[in-house]
Structure formats: C-alpha cells, structure tokens
Amino acid sequence: MILLLALLLISDGVGTAHCSTVSGNSTDMLSLLDFKRDITNDPRQALGSWNASIPHCEWKGVNCSLTHPGRVTVLNLTEQGLSGSISPSLGNLTFLETLDLSTNSFTGEL
Ligand SMILES: *[C@@H]1O[C@H](CO)[C@@H](O)[C@H](O)[C@H]1NC(C)=O
Ligand SMILES: *[C@@H]1O[C@H](CO)[C@@H](O)[C@H](O)[C@H]1NC(C)=O
Ligand SMILES: *[C@@H]1O[C@H](CO)[C@@H](O)[C@H](O)[C@H]1NC(C)=O
Numbered sequence: 001m002i003l004l005l006a007l008l009l010i011s012d013g014v015g016t017a018h019c020s021t022v023s024g025n026s027t028d029m030l031s032l033l034d035f036k037r038d039i040t041n042d043p044r045q046a047l048g049s050w051n052a053s054i055p056h057c058e059w060k061g062v063n064c065s066l067t068h069p070g071r072v073t074v075l076n077l078t079e080q081g082l083s084g085s086i087s088p089s090l091g092n093l094t095f096l097e098t099l100d101l102s103t104n105s106f107t108g109e110l
C-alpha cells in the first residue's frame with residue numbers, strides 16, 4: 001500500500017514537472033498565435049513563418065531570451081502593412097522588452 005502510494009506520488013510528480021515544462025515553453029507561442037489570429041490583413045505575408053512547424057523564436061519579427069529559452073524578448077513588426085486589432089494576449093509576453101508595431105494599420109484599443 002505504501003509502495004503504491006509512493007509510486008503514485010512519483011508518477012504524479014513527474015507528470016506535473018513534464019506539463020509545466022511544456023507549458024512554460026509554449027506559453028509565448030500561444031500568445032503570439034492569439035496575436036496572429038486578430039490580424040485581418042497581412043499583405044506582405046509578414047506572419048507567413050508564424051506556424052507551429054517552426055520554433056516561435058525563429059518567427060519573423062520575434063527574438064527570444066538567451067537565458068530563458070522560449071521566452072520572447074523582442075516583437076518587431078514595423079512597416080508590415082498589417083491590419084486588425086492588437087490582441088491583449090501580448091500582455092502575457094512577460095519577458096518582452098522591445099515592442100515595435102509602428103507604421104501598420106492597427107485599430108481598436110489595447
Ligand atoms: C510554415 O512556414 C514555413 C516558412 O514560411 C513554410 O515553408 C511552411 O510551409 C509553413 N508550414 C505550414 C504548415 O504552414
Ligand atoms: C534578433 O536575433 C537576430 C539573430 O539572432 C539578431 O541578429 C538580431 O540582432 C536580434 N535583434 C534584436 C532586436 O535583438
Ligand atoms: C524548451 O525548454 C528547454 C529547457 O528550458 C529548452 O532547452 C528548449 O530549447 C525549449 N524549446 C523551445 C522550442 O523553446
């Protein structure tokens with residue numbers, strides 16, 4: 001009984017650690033995909049590389065932290081002719097240091 005309980009605790013611990021690693025890695029990717037979803041027009045295909053087959057740190061306009069893998073530090077989409085609204089999901093990019101969305105056609109509130 002005690003052995004079973006110990007095994008359950010161990011497997012639960014492993015499962016939790018695994019889950020938090022995965023979500024820690026993909027949180028910023030999901031925030032960026034939310035951002036992309038609110039873009040209604042992308043005439044230069046600026047977000048064409050923004051798909052799950054490419055690591056989000058290599059997406060156009062995105063740079064990530066050197067010390068925290070997967071965390072976005074730069075989002076620079078200046079002069080891309082983008083239309084749409086700016087998703088509140090940007091607020092979840094908690095490592096963001098540089099945001100440049102100038103010279104686009106965004107509407108609405110942030
Ligand atoms: C992802 O983007 C790359 C680069 O633009 C492109 O070659 C690839 O076909 C895209 N993959 C999907 C699934 O859209
Ligand atoms: C973003 O990353 C690229 C390649 O790693 C680098 O050349 C560029 O200077 C970085 N840009 C910024 C704004 O940090
Ligand atoms: C996920 O996190 C691990 C460890 O923090 C890191 O080595 C790996 O590069 C990350 N993967 C991506 C896709 O960011």
Ligand SMILES: *[C@@H]1O[C@H](CO)[C@@H](O)[C@H](O)[C@H]1NC(C)=O
Binds near residue numbers: 076077078098099100
């Ligand atoms: C964004 O990128 C453009 C073009 O590469 C560059 O001129 C501009 O200085 C960058 N913005 C910031 C805030 O770094």
Ligand SMILES: *[C@@H]1O[C@H](CO)[C@@H](O)[C@H](O)[C@H]1NC(C)=O
Binds near residue numbers: 031087088089090
């Ligand atoms: C921000 O992250 C939280 C926690 O993961 C999530 O519940 C929320 O939906 C996210 N907000 C946006 C606007 O993506």
